[in-house]
Amino acid sequence: MYFGLFGLSFLLVIYTQGVLGYSATWAGMTVLPMALPMLLSERFGRLTARVGSRLMVTAGVVTAGLGVVWLTVGPDPLPFWSFIIPGMAVFGTGLSIAISPLTNAAVSSVPADCAGAASGVHHAIVRAAGLVAIAALGTIAAAGGEAGSLSPDGFRTALLVCAVIVLLPGVVLARRIRDDDAGGLAEAA
DSSP: OHHHHHHHHHHHHHHHHHTSOOOHHHHHGGGHHHHGGGGGHHHHHHHHHHHOHHHHHHHHHHHHHHHHHHHHTSOSSOOIIIIIHHHHHHHHHHHHHHHHHHHHHHHHTSOGGGHHHHHHHHHHHHHHHHHHHHHHHHHHHHTTSOTTSOOHHHHHHHHHHHHHHHHHHHHHHHHHBOSSSSSOBOOOO
16 A cells, blocks of 8 residues: 555656646645545544454555556546546545554554554555655656656556555455454464
């Protein structure tokens, strides 16, 4: 999910400027529909206590993945108002649903005296995912294009890679989260 958060934000800002010809300000607006649902994260976090981390992470990952898929199947060029804005809103809603229970699972799966270290590792992974996403998706999106620009085929391939990377590991993680411990991960077999 964090790969998608940073990678998708980067891709769409570059796409809206380079392909759609929008100003930097309008290009920056592509991330606003993703950010607004984040205001609901606290409510989704409280809901996790009632329904469990597994359900919330799964629902969030699937929702976020559907947001990326929505962008992937759009026409070329990708329309700003009918595909980019709704796709980012769905993606952001998925993030909002899953981030609190995922963070809770990462921190509460270790003894209490290691919670600070677990939080640090979790946040380091978030930052690393962002760096890898921007480098990988940027490279894929530029493949086959002119120097310094996006290739239409490369952009679609980058969106597809992003969708797979958001959905697949998230579904695997959701299968491993146990609800019997507060967000804990199942023991390795």
